[in-house]
Amino acid sequence: KQEVTQIPAALSVPEGENLVLNCSFTDSAIYNLQWFRQDPGKGLTSLLLIQSSQREQTSGRLNASLDKSSGRSTLYIAASQPGDSATYLCAVKGTTDSWGKLQFGAGTQVVVTP
Amino acid sequence: EAQVTQNPRYLITVTGKKLTVTCSQNMNHEYMSWYRQDPGLGLRQIYYSMNVEVTDKGDVPEGYKVSRKEKRNFPLILESPSPNQTSQYYCASRLGASGRFSTDTQYFGPGTRLTVL
Numbered sequence: 001k002q003e004v005t006q007i008p009a010a011l012s013v014p015e016g017e018n019l020v021l022n023c024s025f026t027d028s029a030i031y032n033l034q035w036f037r038q039d040p041g042k043g044l045t046s047l048l049l050i051q052s053s054q055r056e057q058t059s060g061r062l063n064a065s066l067d068k069s070s071g072r073s074t075l076y077i078a079a080s081q082p083g084d085s086a087t088y089l090c091a092v093k094g095t096t097d098s099w100g101k102l103q104f105g106a107g108t109q110v111v112v113t114p
Numbered sequence: 115e116a117q118v119t120q121n122p123r124y125l126i127t128v129t130g131k132k133l134t135v136t137c138s139q140n141m142n143h144e145y146m147s148w149y150r151q152d153p154g155l156g157l158r159q160i161y162y163s164m165n166v167e168v169t170d171k172g173d174v175p176e177g178y179k180v181s182r183k184e185k186r187n188f189p190l191i192l193e194s195p196s197p198n199q200t201s202q203y204y205c206a207s208r209l210g211a212s213g214r215f216s217t218d219t220q221y222f223g224p225g226t227r228l229t230v231l
Contacts, residue, residue, distance in 0.1 A: 004156070034220065043118070043204060043222035088199070091220075101172070102220060104149075106156040 004029045006105035021078035023090035028068050031093045035075050037062055038087040038107065047088075048075070051061050065087050080112045085108050116141045118223035120205050126229045127195055133191045135226050137205030143221075145208045146188040147172065148180065150201040150223075157204065163188055195230040202227055 003026045013019060023033070032051050036044040048064045050057045050073065060073040061078040077084055087109045091102040118139045121166065127133055147162035149172075159172030165184040177199055179191040188207075192199060205223040 009154075041225070043216065043224045044206075044220075046219045046221070049219055091157075099231075100156075101147075101189055104157040106154055 002092060002096075002103045004090060004092055004103050004105040006088075006090060006108050006109060008037075009106065010109040012111040012113060013080055015078055015080060015082060017078045019084065019110060019112075021077075021088050021090075021110070023073040023075070023105055024072040025103070026070045026071075027094060027096070028071055028094045030068065031095055033064075033066055034075050034091045034093045034102070035089060036075075036091065038089060044089065055084050058110075080110075082112050082114050085110055085112050104106075116208055116221070118205055118221050120203075120223035120226050122226060123224060124227045127209075127230065128231050129196055130194050132230075133192050133195060135192075135203060135205075135228070137188045137190065137223060138186050139188075139205075139207040139221070140186065141207065141209070141221065142185065143195070143207040143209050143231045144185075145210060145218075146208050148178070148188070149204045149206065150174065150199075151204060152201050160190070179219075197230050200228060202229045 005024045014039045030052050034049045035047045037047050038044050048057045063076045066073045087107045089107040091104045121136045144165050148160040149157040151157045160178050161180040163169040169180050196213045203226045206220050208218040208220045210218050
């Protein structure tokens with residue numbers, strides 16, 4: 001059974017510092033991996049989706065890498081801002097489930113202090 | 115605007131009183147699902163639906179029912195709620211049902227905070 005882990009559970013950084021968020025998964029048979037952002041009282045917003053054949057994906061200050069063989073993904077957020085404070089979740093879509101269920105990590109809560 | 119809507123956003127109820135949380139999407143998506151989110155456990159799938167009249171259990175289906183009579187709607191039904199169903203609930207949808215649609219982004223509703231006393 002796929003297990004997705006995010007360490008650390010919480011992270012606090014000063015504004016301007018780069019953020020590095022980690023996601024690990026136990027089964028490398030995946031279609032893709034997605035990073036989401038969750039704000040209090042709101043739903044999840046998709047940030048980046050990396051296909052299993054890709055090594056990285058970029059959007060603005062965000063860069064996500066994927067090493068499928070080692071079961072790891074990293075989300076980098078450059079020059080963090082207070083507005084980046086949120087919980088970040090990663091989710092993998094496995095190939096063993098024909099309906100492509102997403103398996104989520106528990107998330108990393110990020111606080112960026114001014 | 116493409117969106118997933120849920121109602122109600124907040125609900126406090128008592129044990130045993132049947133309730134329904136509605137979910138609707140306006141993107142003509144085939145696949146819809148319900149998750150619950152609990153501290154330290156992440157999001158866990160309750161039920162999912164591949165299309166109209168096609169539903170199946172997720173990881174934590176006990177105590178829940180769903181129906182998919184129309185493509186856009188996927189209500190979650192708690193026939194006899196219990197305190198252990200106190201949680202944050204999210205409805206989600208994506209275009210394709212099959213896992214091979216690897217480019218599909220999953221869209222989430224704003225969530226429903228349910229408290230069962």
